[in-house]
Amino acid sequence: MSGSTTALSNSFDNGLGTLGNAWNVDQSVPGQITLAGSSSVMEWATGPASGHGYGTYTIEAQVNGNQPGPGIVFWPGDNQWPGQEIDLMEITPNGNGAQYGTLHWNDGGDSYSPIVFWGVTSGVPHEYQMVWEPGKITMKVDGQVEATYTDHVPVDYAHGGMNDTIGFLNNSSHTSLTVFSVDYAPLAASAPVVSAPVVTASVGSTAVVTTAASSSGAAPVDWNALAAQVEANFAATGSWDLTATASPGVAAAPAAPHVDAVVDWNALAAQVEATFAATGSWHL
Numbered sequence: 041m042s043g044s045t046t047a048l049s050n051s052f053d054n055g056l057g058t059l060g061n062a063w064n065v066d067q068s069v070p071g072q073i074t075l076a077g078s079s080s081v082m083e084w085a086t087g088p089a090s091g092h093g094y095g096t097y098t099i100e101a102q103v104n105g106n107q108p109g110p111g112i113v114f115w116p117g118d119n120q121w122p123g124q125e126i127d128l129m130e131i132t133p134n135g136n137g138a139q140y141g142t143l144h145w146n147d148g149g150d151s152y153s154p155i156v157f158w159g160v161t162s163g164v165p166h167e168y169q170m171v172w173e174p175g176k177i178t179m180k181v182d183g184q185v186e187a188t189y190t191d192h193v194p195v196d197y198a199h200g201g202m203n204d205t206i207g208f209l210n211n212s213s214h215t216s217l218t219v220f221s222v223d224y225a226p227l228a229a230s231a232p233v234v235s236a237p238v239v240t241a242s243v244g245s246t247a248v249v250t251t252a253a254s255s256s257g258a259a260p261v262d263w264n265a266l267a268a269q270v271e272a273n274f275a276a277t278g279s280w281d282l283t284a285t286a287s288p289g290v291a292a293a294p295a296a297p298h299v300d301a302v303v304d305w306n307a308l309a310a311q312v313e314a315t316f317a318a319t320g321s322w323h324l
């Protein structure tokens with residue numbers, strides 16, 4: 041199954057969905073599955089395109105017990121180990137029930153980097169989330185960032201690497217894992233096209249020209265230039281009101297930059313929001 045660009049949502053009201061590789065899974069309660077004793081369920085891993093790639097994975101689940109056994113696992117699509125296994129939740133072996141995440145990679149053998157989720161407890165439901173993007177994996181529990189990886193981050197199949205399949209396991213008679221829902225949203229490939237004007241600003245002796253991106257292949261937006269435009273508008277008008285235009289008298293003063301064009305600030309705001317929707321970052 042190649043699911044790198046296909047969204048997934050399963051609340052277990054109608055079976056296991058894509059999690060067809062199942063063993064000893066309790067499906068007796070609608071809206072959840074439970075893994076106790078020795079049990080597992082996962083998507084079929086049959087090749088590099090199996091499973092999913094970059095995107096946001098959200099799991100609603102509850103761990104019972106304080107011993108190693110339960111796991112939320114993203115398994116290499118080619119079903120080879122050691123490999124790019126990503127564990128969104130496991131239990132430490134010291135008996136205190138601490139949960140942690142791990143990134144594995146093949147370095148001539150299994151190499152891994154665990155990070156403990158301090159304060160995350162068993163016995164209650166949690167929202168576990170992993171955001172996999174180029175060069176970065178972020179793990180969250182109940183919306184709180186618990187781990188961030190920027191080294192050894194795997195590349196997904198669509199970008200020349202391999203996908204991972206979604207899986208759950210339990211291998212202890214003293215623990216269990218109940219999963220209530222699984223959701224996957226692929227990482228947006230690009231921002232929606234939003235028309236924005238060409239603007240020219242003069243900051244000091246430097247002229248700044250900004251051209252908005254378009255579907256016809258125009259140059260991408262120069263966000264630094266847009267920031268300069270905002271600052272120029274403020275210096276010229278004394279207001280951060282984005283609909284304000286420069287006063288001719290103020291603009292003529294040597295210390296104040298001049299704004300040559302009326303900027304459509306609503307269009308620029310839409311462009312910024314589109315970039316955030318595509319990248320998950322406000323960083324310009």
